Amino acid sequence: MAGRLPIFLAACYSHMRFNNAAPVIGTDGNAIVLDLSIGSRLRGEAVANLEVEQLGRLIDETMADAGTGFAFGRYAEPRDLYNNDHFASDSTAENRTVHMGIDLFCVAGTPVSAPLDGKVELLANNARKLDYGPMVVLRHQSDSDEPLPGTRVGAVTNSVPEVELVDRAIWLRESQRFRDLNYRQTWAFASAGAERVNATNEAVLIRDGHEVVGATNVRIKRIPFLRGGIAYITGGPLSRGEKWDNKRSLDAFAESLRALAREYVEKRHLTLRAVAPCGPEEWNENLSEIFESHGFARTERARDYFTIVLDLTRSLEDVRRSFLQKWRNCLNKSERQNLEVDSGTDIALLERFSALFGDFIDRKGFSVDLEPDFYTAVQRNHATEDQFFISIAVQDGIDTAGHVSSMDGDTCVYLLGASTPAAMKTNAAYLLQWKTIVEARERGMHWYDLGGIDPAGNPGVYKFKRGLNGREVRAAGPYELRPRGIDGLLTNAAETLYRHLVQKS
Numbered sequence: 001m002a003g004r005l006p007i008f009l010a011a012c013y014s015h016m017r018f019n020n021a022a023p024v025i026g027t028d029g030n031a032i033v034l035d036l037s038i039g040s041r042l043r044g045e046a047v048a049n050l051e052v053e054q055l056g057r058l059i060d061e062t063m064a065d066a067g068t069g070f071a072f073g074r075y076a077e078p079r080d081l082y083n084n085d086h087f088a089s090d091s092t093a094e095n096r097t098v099h100m101g102i103d104l105f106c107v108a109g110t111p112v113s114a115p116l117d118g119k120v121e122l123l124a125n126n127a128r129k130l131d132y133g134p135m136v137v138l139r140h141q142s143d144s145d146e147p148l149p150g151t152r153v154g155a156v157t158n159s160v161p162e163v164e165l166v167d168r169a170i171w172l173r174e175s176q177r178f179r180d181l182n183y184r185q186t187w188a189f190a191s192a193g194a195e196r197v198n199a200t201n202e203a204v205l206i207r208d209g210h211e212v213v214g215a216t217n218v219r220i221k222r223i224p225f226l227r228g229g230i231a232y233i234t235g236g237p238l239s240r241g242e243k244w245d246n247k248r249s250l251d252a253f254a255e256s257l258r259a260l261a262r263e264y265v266e267k268r269h270l271t272l273r274a275v276a277p278c279g280p281e282e283w284n285e286n287l288s289e290i291f292e293s294h295g296f297a298r299t300e301r302a303r304d305y306f307t308i309v310l311d312l313t314r315s316l317e318d319v320r321r322s323f324l325q326k327w328r329n330c331l332n333k334s335e336r337q338n339l340e341v342d343s344g345t346d347i348a349l350l351e352r353f354s355a356l357f358g359d360f361i362d363r364k365g366f367s368v369d370l371e372p373d374f375y376t377a378v379q380r381n382h383a384t385e386d387q388f389f390i391s392i393a394v395q396d397g398i399d400t401a402g403h404v405s406s407m408d409g410d411t412c413v414y415l416l417g418a419s420t421p422a423a424m425k426t427n428a429a430y431l432l433q434w435k436t437i438v439e440a441r442e443r444g445m446h447w448y449d450l451g452g453i454d455p456a457g458n459p460g461v462y463k464f465k466r467g468l469n470g471r472e473v474r475a476a477g478p479y480e481l482r483p484r485g486i487d488g489l490l491t492n493a494a495e496t497l498y499r500h501l502v503q504k505s
Helices: 004-018 050-066 166-173 187-196 246-267 282-294 316-322 327-335 347-364 372-381 422-424 428-442 459-466 486-504
Strands: 032-036 070-073 103-107 121-127 133-139 151-153 163-164 200-208 211-222 228-232 270-277 306-311 340-344 389-395 398-406 410-420 447-449 471-474 478-481
Touching: 032 050, 050 070, 151 166, 163 246, 166 187, 166 200, 166 211, 187 200, 187 211, 187 372, 200 246, 211 246, 228 246, 246 282, 246 486, 282 471, 282 478, 316 428, 327 428, 340 347, 340 428, 347 372, 347 389, 347 398, 372 410, 389 422, 389 428, 398 428, 410 428, 422 428, 428 459, 447 478
Parallel strands: 032 070, 228 270, 410 447
Antiparallel strands: 070 103, 121 133, 133 151, 163 200, 200 211, 211 228, 270 478, 306 447, 306 471, 340 389, 389 398, 398 410
8 A cells, every 4th residue: 555646646647648638727937836834934924823814815925925926835745734623533633734735826816727627526615714615626537447636626716805996976875785884984974084184085895796795985094205004994894784694794894804905905005904893792802803814913003992882672661771770860850851852963953062062172171083063064965874863952942962973874873972061950961862862773773882981081971871781892903904014114114203293292
């Protein structure tokens, strides 16, 4: 048996040679051979224990370094890549370590041919971790009818997700399909936010063939006179389709990240930075894992998003019963004060709120990043379905408290609040919170996001929000992926210098 394998391979080679075997792929003449053996490194990074996406990225970058789109992996090479229980032997507890094939690495979209006539023996999607993914197996026969080794083509995809820049009309139509749409990802808000910091905004869809699997607004801030810069995504990319289950939505998020990394990091040499849409705790953790498996790293160069989320899929009675007793007592009191509430989406309501808010921050002595005037300007350009919802509490004909929220996708988000000393006596803020919850529930919202918390920096507001007894969650991010080489370093240095100058001024 010891000589069986080389003799068999010699026979295979002889058969292929005299039957004019076709090349499986046409290389560019510069193909390289990769070392994926035990203890090997690519671009200085150990290949053992890497996620598939990370290893794939390293292989792509190694080929690019060599000026080629092709590489080979060696036959009978001992490897420590198979660190998964699915690759354990049936008879022992040990994983296989020897690679029994020749790898042909090439860029997505490269035509692949069968070397000999044969028949399709297997067509499958091996979706387990470290497995082939979509795969085709061809079976060949020799002249003597002795079976030859099959041709196994793995990681076959029908299409590669691509980024498509779209205009306002297409964005408004397609973004409404996503349940994780949020105010940061509306056309009007994203455009105004970019203009405010002298950046540009790109609304993009991520398409896998004809299917839209993701969508996001990307804020582009270029470094003057240099190629680098930052592509910033907040509250995106969107991936929770209206009828998609969690797995499909997570897969769509991963596909979107890959496409965005190719477009902004690899092609445009920008640092891609993102804070994902916030959701339940398990969802946020899953998104964090996807970011990290795609080579993204946590960064402190953008704010994280820590908030309280209230489940609105319950009945209103159950929601109200879940409030902490003291908070519920304050709500009960507010309902006995004969307060009137004006609510809706009219600009006039936002203008009334702005007057309340100006007096409120003057009295409290603090500032906010985005003033009501910004939200008013956004409201003027918002599509009807994206309009902010405003509530004003009125006592004896005088406005005493206000509340502004967004209602996009399946989540209502508390944006701004303001109150007068008179409102403190009537607990009007409690009433406006409850009215907003009722409105969100009637609109089919599943969640009420209380708009962020800072327990150490703003304990009073945290205590108020904590009284609604929701769950404290943290969105996935901020994460970033930098381009290799000088572009990433220059972007990092330029941003550091800019922040230093801003602090000094």
